[in-house]
Amino acid sequence: xxxxxxxxxxxxxxxxxxxxxxxxxxxxxxxxxxxxxxxxxxxxxxxxxxxxxxxxxxxxxxxxxxxxxxxxxxxxxxxxxxxxxxxxxxxxxxxxxxxxxxxxxxxxxxxxxxxxxxxxxxxxxxxxxxxxxxxxxxxxxxxxxxxxxxxxxxxxxxxxxxxxxxxxxxxxxxxxxxxxxxxxxxxxxxxxxxxxxxxxxxxxxxxxxxxxxxxxxxxxxxxxxxxxxxxxxxxxxxxxxxxxxxxxxxxxxxxxxxxxxxxxxxxxxxxxxxxxxxxxxxxxxxxxxxxxxxxxxxxxxxxxxxxxxxxxxxxxxxxxxxxxxxxxxxxxxxxxxxxxxxxxxxxxxxxx
Amino acid sequence: xxxxxxxxxxxxxxxxxxxxxxxxxxxxxxxxxxxxxxxxxxxxxxxxxxxxxxxxxxxxxxxxxxxxxxxxxxxxxxxxxxxxxxxxxxxxxxxxxxxxxxxxxxxxxxxxxxxxxxxxxxxxxxxxxxxxxxxxxxxxxxxxxxxxxxxxxxxxxxxxxxxxxxxxxxxxxxxxxxxxxxxxxxxxxxxxxxxxxxxxxxxxxxxxxxxxxxxxxxxxxxxxxxxxxxxxxxxxxxxxxxxxxxxxxxxxxxxxxxxxxxxxxxxxxxxxxxxxxxxxxxxxxxxxxxxxxxxxxxxxxxxxxxxxxxxxxxxxxxxxxxxxxxxxxxxxxxxxxxxxxxxxxxxxxxxx
Numbered sequence: 286x287x288x289x290x291x292x293x294x295x296x297x298x299x300x301x302x303x304x305x306x307x308x309x310x311x312x313x314x315x316x317x318x319x320x321x322x323x324x325x326x327x328x329x330x331x332x333x334x335x336x337x338x339x340x341x342x343x344x345x346x347x348x349x350x351x352x353x354x355x356x357x358x359x360x361x362x363x364x365x366x367x368x369x370x371x372x373x374x375x376x377x378x379x380x381x382x383x384x385x386x387x388x389x390x391x392x393x394x395x396x397x398x399x400x401x402x403x404x405x406x407x408x409x410x411x412x413x414x415x416x417x418x419x420x421x422x423x424x425x426x427x428x429x430x431x432x433x434x435x436x437x438x439x440x441x442x443x444x445x446x447x448x449x450x451x452x453x454x455x456x457x458x459x460x461x462x463x464x465x466x467x468x469x470x471x472x473x474x475x476x477x478x479x480x481x482x483x484x485x486x487x488x489x490x491x492x493x494x495x496x497x498x499x500x501x502x503x504x505x506x507x508x509x510x511x512x513x514x515x516x517x518x519x520x521x522x523x524x525x526x527x528x529x530x531x532x533x534x535x536x537x538x539x540x541x542x543x544x545x546x547x548x549x550x551x552x553x554x555x556x557x558x559x560x561x562x563x564x565x566x567x568x569x570x571x572x573x574x575x576x577x578x579x580x581x582x583x584x585x586x587x588x589x590x591x592x593x594x595x596x597x598x599x600x601x602x603x604x605x606x607x608x609x610x611x612x613x614x615x616x617x618x619x620x621x622x623x624x625x626x627x628x629x630x631x632x633x634x635x636x637x
Numbered sequence: 638x639x640x641x642x643x644x645x646x647x648x649x650x651x652x653x654x655x656x657x658x659x660x661x662x663x664x665x666x667x668x669x670x671x672x673x674x675x676x677x678x679x680x681x682x683x684x685x686x687x688x689x690x691x692x693x694x695x696x697x698x699x700x701x702x703x704x705x706x707x708x709x710x711x712x713x714x715x716x717x718x719x720x721x722x723x724x725x726x727x728x729x730x731x732x733x734x735x736x737x738x739x740x741x742x743x744x745x746x747x748x749x750x751x752x753x754x755x756x757x758x759x760x761x762x763x764x765x766x767x768x769x770x771x772x773x774x775x776x777x778x779x780x781x782x783x784x785x786x787x788x789x790x791x792x793x794x795x796x797x798x799x800x801x802x803x804x805x806x807x808x809x810x811x812x813x814x815x816x817x818x819x820x821x822x823x824x825x826x827x828x829x830x831x832x833x834x835x836x837x838x839x840x841x842x843x844x845x846x847x848x849x850x851x852x853x854x855x856x857x858x859x860x861x862x863x864x865x866x867x868x869x870x871x872x873x874x875x876x877x878x879x880x881x882x883x884x885x886x887x888x889x890x891x892x893x894x895x896x897x898x899x900x901x902x903x904x905x906x907x908x909x910x911x912x913x914x915x916x917x918x919x920x921x922x923x924x925x926x927x928x929x930x931x932x933x934x935x936x937x938x939x940x941x942x943x944x945x946x947x948x949x950x951x952x953x954x955x956x957x958x959x960x961x962x963x964x965x966x967x968x969x970x971x972x973x974x975x976x977x978x979x980x981x982x983x984x985x986x987x988x989x
Contacts, residue, residue, distance in 0.1 A: 388901065396901050396926055398877075458927070525750075549740065549748050552929070558920050565917040568910050571932025574748055575810070577904070578930045580923025 289321040289360040294636050295420035296610055297347040301339035304614040308347055310416060312424045317364035320430045322374060327418035328353025328444035328603070329629035330474065331535060334617045336406050340560060345406060351418025352378040352404040353446040355439050365427045373439065375431040375593065376423060377446035378583050380404050380415060392585040419610065421636055431590050434597045441602035444474065444628040445593060447583065448603060452479035452531060453592040454584035455554040456486060459529045463487035468530035470514070470543060472499045475533035475556060477604055477627040480506045485599040491523070493543070502626070514542065525574065527551060537561045540578065544570040552577040603628045609635035641673040641712040646988050647772035648962055649699040653691035656966040660699055662768060664776045669716035672782045674726060679770035680705025680796035680955070681981035682826065683887065686969045688758050692912060697758060703770025704730040704756040705798040707791050717779045725791065727783040727945065728775060729798035730935050732756050732767060744937040771965065773988055783942050786949045793954035796826065796980040797945060799935065800955060804831035804883060805944040806936030807906040808838060811881045815839035820882035822866070822895060824851045827885035827908060829956060829979040832858045837951040843875065845895070854978070866894065877926065879903060889913045896922040896930065904929040955980045961987035
């Protein structure tokens with residue numbers, strides 16, 4: 286473990302109203318099961334902004350966001366079996382969970398009955414702080430480290446660790462595949478991954494957007510049809526026809542027009558958590574076709590590895606715009622205006 | 638067909654603000670596939686009141702409500718195979734559907750792609766009127782007539798045709814059985830059937846109510862536990878523990894405290910359609926345990942027969958209060974005050 290230096294450079298928010306700025310701290314000395322990783326790239330997720338600005342009212346400061354991490358292994362503990370120095374790896378939204386509850390045993394660490402430990406902002410809903418990927422290095426228990434095999438597009442792989450798995454998991458859970466008509470609502474960081482992944486799974490993908498100018502892009506990304514969701518006639522033409530809808534929009538919006546497009550017994554899964562509630566979905570819409578509204582949170586560790594392998598096999602990465610670390614505050618402002626196609630990724634070599 | 642007289646006595650609402658009053662009309666002459674039924678008892682469903690008073694804004698007047706019908710066959714068409722004069726039968730919420738769509742072929746006539754024909758108020762969402770069970774007789778296509786085998790409690794069987802199947806169908810759909818912890822929300826006409834049926838299916842039934850004085854009754858009906866849903870401590874003790882929750886409450890209420898009680902991947906099915914929307918369910922609550930909110934509408938014809946047979950086998954009937962036909966308006970007022978344990982049933986011999 287001689288090569289690893291715990292001193293870590295980072296960008297942090299010191300309070301909700303402050304911009305992110307340089308910050309340094311010490312990572313733990315790697316234990317026998319730990320992997321020490323030099324971070325090469327880190328994707329910028331909307332959750333980073335929510336946390337930096339305390340919009341979920343649970344931020345511990347200083348806050349170092351970032352949970353779409355790719356990097357290179359620089360040291361491993363004595364008991365580490367699956368990784369060695371020089372390996373290209375990823376870290377997603379979790380760095381620990383209780384590892385002894387029934388849910389962890391099922392490989393669903395994201396629903397750990399005792400609460401998983403987020404890659405930043407510590408155990409969910411409070412507890413000791415953790416520092417995320419806007420930093421030069423990270424030390425993570427082997428169990429939560431992922432193998433990255435398509436190493437030629439590392440920066441564009443980073444967003445798979447959150448945006449990728451968040452969309453892959455519900456698509457897999459609900460059995461999306463050939464012959465299915467699948468809707469993806471919203472073409473942002475999550476939505477554009479949803480389109481690519483659902484298309485690779487063999488589904489007929491329909492992208493729903495409020496912006497007609499996203500049509501060409503959606504088709505390029507793999508959608509077979511694009512529906513402008515404000516257009517009632519376009520929507521009505523798809524009534525009761527979808528096997529599954531993945532709704533990636535975090536802004537408050539009316540869910541009923543999408544529920545109306547589901548087939549009987551079909552599900553719309555929400556993966557975006559709005560700051561202000563959606564209008565209440567109509568109960569009649571659910572009752573009249575035995576339809577379902579569900580939620581889904583990222584994915585388990587094993588499933589994240591499965592997703593990375595699936596994406597490597599299908600040559601799927603995120604469409605990204607690379608930024609320097611010192612552009613992060615500007616990137617947040619642009620993200621708020623949806624001015625990004627489709628994910629910012631920080632080049633950690635610019636951390637200085 | 639000589640015995641059947643089309644002239645039919647009934648009670649009808651002539652407009653939204655008028656009380657129900659005597660009315661007479663002619664039923665159709667039975668065709669080759671029709672069964673003519675002398676109505677003995679008719680349950681009083683909250684939908685009857687909604688329709689009589691045009692609360693769903695789709696009532697065609699005059700309106701003869703009633704879709705929890707039991708009676709005796711008085712004549713059958715030449716092509717009728719499964720019923721004969723003298724048989725004891727039931728008719729539920731539907732008297733027809735298209736019979737040629739894929740959904741009808743699956744035996745899910747309640748979701749008929751071309752819209753089923755309600756026992757009263759005609760085809761769903763408009764169309765020609767039909768007259769329901771607050772009447773001396775009815776003529777129904779054999780396909781929509783059910784066999785009633787526990788003939789010794791006919792009046793108490795009537796509510797099974799709507800309240801029974803509405804609760805039975807989602808309990809069956811979601812695989813409720815032995816070893817399952819199942820919540821029933823609300824102890825009214827639907828809820829009390831849900832408790833009895835879920836208990837007979839072998840589930841550990843927990844009844845949720847806002848009225849502590851319903852505890853004894855719920856236990857008598859088959860619940861193992863009763864939780865006063867306004868009591869946050871009582872609710873918290875059941876967090877993440879339910880395999881399924883059937884929510885029978887039609888009044889607008891906060892769904893989140895119940896979603897919080899579901900296990901990961903578990904479902905709460907709504908069978909009550911509120912006049913005013915529920916507060917919007919929190920997306921976090923669905924996301925954090927991959928939970929599901931669903932709807933369900935009555936049940937198909939074959940499933941309704943299955944439910945009647947199941948109830949006969951387990952000696953399940955509704956707890957009823959018998960009324961005379963001329964007490965219907967008073968019964969509606971009492972129903973609005975939840976002053977009924979647990980279903981009014983009209984003795985059709987009192988139609989006069």
